[in-house]
Amino acid sequence: MTELAVRALTVVRDGATLVDDASFRFRTGELVALLGPNGAGKTTLLRAALGLVPPAGGTATLAGDDTQRLSPRKRARQASYLPQLRPLAWPSPVRDVVALGRFSHGAALGRLGDADRRAVAGALESCGLAALADRATDTLSGGELARVHFARAFAAEAPLLIADEPVAALDPRHQHRVMELVRSFVDKGGGALVVLHDIGIAARFADRLLWMRGGRVVADGTPAETLSAERLAEVYGVRASVEGLRVQIEGSL
């Protein structure tokens, strides 16, 4: 079992407290959705938890190691991180982008070892990209590109996956397609922490919801425990009706 444990993490930048005393744990075998309005500090929390930005207080450990002191390479072996999608610098072939997931294993493009080749082929297959392997990435649709990024995360064979708004710009079918990929990664023994804005999708796919507002983690529990009309009003400032896991947002407050 691999666990990311965040204890009382606080991040301050230019005098503004972006993350305020946040604590949570997340481990292999669970799919956790991180929810909260824009500016709630979700991305900063993920970055600080991974040791990419220095915290003003608190600690984060990944598989027992303090992430502030972890080398980038060791960190990448434990957790794949998919930041919010950005365009790629070059029109590289899909296979090369996926192979970059093997970077932390020492792989160099064009000279992959057997284990790297197998991991890349497996990741392409599981994301339904085998037929697109030789296509240039600048010819792909947004949905296909999102799958390429997940394939590169899976190719890393790290036990944990942390993805920041991976389905934000996708059509409903691709949103479900990507979340199904994440779900099957978790069902095969991985752990995933995913920032989502679609509460319905979060409730449908996640084992646990982590709610953030104003830099604080305000609730942490299963969808059944934490999803309510009051919670949506408190966190997002919206009027909504909730029936079981079905959410109908009726307007802003």
Next chain:
Amino acid sequence: MTRLLTPGLLLASALALFAACLLGSTPLEASRVVAALAGGADAGDRIVVWSIRLPRALAAFCVGAALGLSGAALQGLLRNPLAEPGVLGVSATASMTATFALYYGLVAMNPWVLPVAAISGAILATALIALAAVRTTSVVTLILIGVGLASFAGAMMSLLMNLAPNPFSLSDMVNWMLGSVANRSFDDLLFSAPFLAGGCAILFASRRGLSALTLGDEAAGGIGLDLRRQRVLVVLGAGLATGGAVSLAGAIGFVGIIAPHIVRPWVDHDPARSLLPSAILAGLILVVADIGVRLMPTANELKLGVVAALVGAPAFVWIAMHRRTVVD
């Protein structure tokens, strides 16, 4: 096809270097050049080949290779096909310190003053950028610092030229700013060799990280790249290689943009795999351009840097206008 790229470029470069020994104001036959290269032939032929044509052609090749390699590496680091040593202000600062040495007549004291001045300028610019690279995570900031350095260096050079005490030192400075490999000797080559070799070795050592940067800074960090170390390595390597190149030939622009641009489609747009072929192609381009400069029937020999800019600047504009992906 891709596998033949590097051997093909090497073969073409060897042929171009040989051709550079054949051609000139007194054309030599191939058999005489071969004999002179092997140490035979008559003394006159040996001097023409070993003291004039070969060192000049090798200097053009080394300068091109260093600039092509630096350009390819900087493009990978900055994720921008228009980056080159000029963008970071390294060439300009190196030229500026060389111009200083010329202005104050320091060059007359010792023949090594000029190369040392150029290299110290390049290292000064490199150190400034390396310092900034440790403090910032933004590539745009690095580019802007480079623009600032280049503008300052340009202003300083104009000032020195305004104040030039006599037409002779003015013409020296102009020669340096325009860039040329005329009259280079093996001694000149040997002096810049450690900087060229050291810079190129550092750039090659950083190549895997350049592939990773295709994903963008944040994602590259996510897959295990140490961003700061990567930036320091590339800036240092490019600084040393460019300083060595400027010390040998003055400021020669654009070859560091064009060679990687031609190479990239052949290597699946992977910055790491573009390094070696870009270096060889850029060296080849300058050797061929220098042969052209020597053969052109003009009263005064054209400067290599001028020819490079005449061809390179329009190509630069063309590449800029046809960019597909825009990042940052």
